[in-house]
Amino acid sequence: MTMEAQQEKTGERLEKGSTEFLKSALEEEEAKAKKYLSNWQRAEADFDNYKKRVEQERSENAKFANMTLVISLLPVLDDFERALRSLSPKLAGLSWVDGLRLIYRKLQATLETQGLTEIKSVGETFDPAVHEAVAQAEGDEGKVVEELQKGYRLHDRVIRPALVVVGNGSGRREEESGEAED
Numbered sequence: 001m002t003m004e005a006q007q008e009k010t011g012e013r014l015e016k017g018s019t020e021f022l023k024s025a026l027e028e029e030e031a032k033a034k035k036y037l038s039n040w041q042r043a044e045a046d047f048d049n050y051k052k053r054v055e056q057e058r059s060e061n062a063k064f065a066n067m068t069l070v071i072s073l074l075p076v077l078d079d080f081e082r083a084l085r086s087l088s089p090k091l092a093g094l095s096w097v098d099g100l101r102l103i104y105r106k107l108q109a110t111l112e113t114q115g116l117t118e119i120k121s122v123g124e125t126f127d128p129a130v131h132e133a134v135a136q137a138e139g140d141e142g143k144v145v146e147e148l149q150k151g152y153r154l155h156d157r158v159i160r161p162a163l164v165v166v167g168n169g170s171g172r173r174e175e176e177s178g179e180a181e182d
Contacts, residue, residue, distance in 0.1 A: 063115070067154055070116055074152060074160060077111065080104040081150075119151035121162045132161040139167025 084104060091097050119130045121144045126133060130151055131144060139145035144164045151162025 063155055064157070066114060067159060070111060070114055070154055071159055073107070073111060077104075077107060078149065080107065115155040117153045119153060119158070119162045121147040121151065121164050126164070126166045130158055130161055131164045131166075133166045134163050135165045136168040137165045138170045141167055141169030143167045 080100070080103070084101060087097060121131060124131075124144050126142050126144055130153075132151075134148060137145050143166070144162075145167045146165040147162055148165065149160075149163040151158065152160050
């Protein structure tokens with residue numbers, strides 16, 4: 001073999017080795033690129049989720065920003081209701097009584113526009129999520145027979161549970177036993 005032939009053969013071996021080396025390097029770089037793309041896509045998804053969560057929190061904060069004020073006005077609303085209930089029928093036609101009713105309705109309407117809703121109680125099944133039982137009395141078991149203080153929700157959140165009297169089932173049994181005697 002001549003020198004030139006030997007150099008050519010060595011060059012081919014180097015070339016084959018270089019090709020294998022380059023292929024291996026290319027595969028490594030492609031794997032890195034896939035990993036970087038995957039990480040970037042994950043980071044982008046995380047950021048989108050973060051933006052959605054921040055927007056949801058922002059809307060929640062705006063929705064309940066005046067909750068403290070609404071809660072502090074509930075006793076005023078209760079006092080108006082008690083005052084209007086305690087008025088004698090003789091005073092019903094007086095202008096100042098009508099003025100009190102108008103003020104009460106205006107306060108009630110203002111609170112309703114802020115998202116305040118009354119929790120229905122009397123005749124409903126007792127629900128510990130929205131009612132607070134303070135006593136039991138004759139009546140259908142598990143049913144609210146009397147409301148001592150109104151409960152309220154602000155949007156979908158209970159801000160004050162209704163104070164209620166729950167039936168113990170004794171009134172129902174007496175009715176049934178009375179019917180059986182006939």
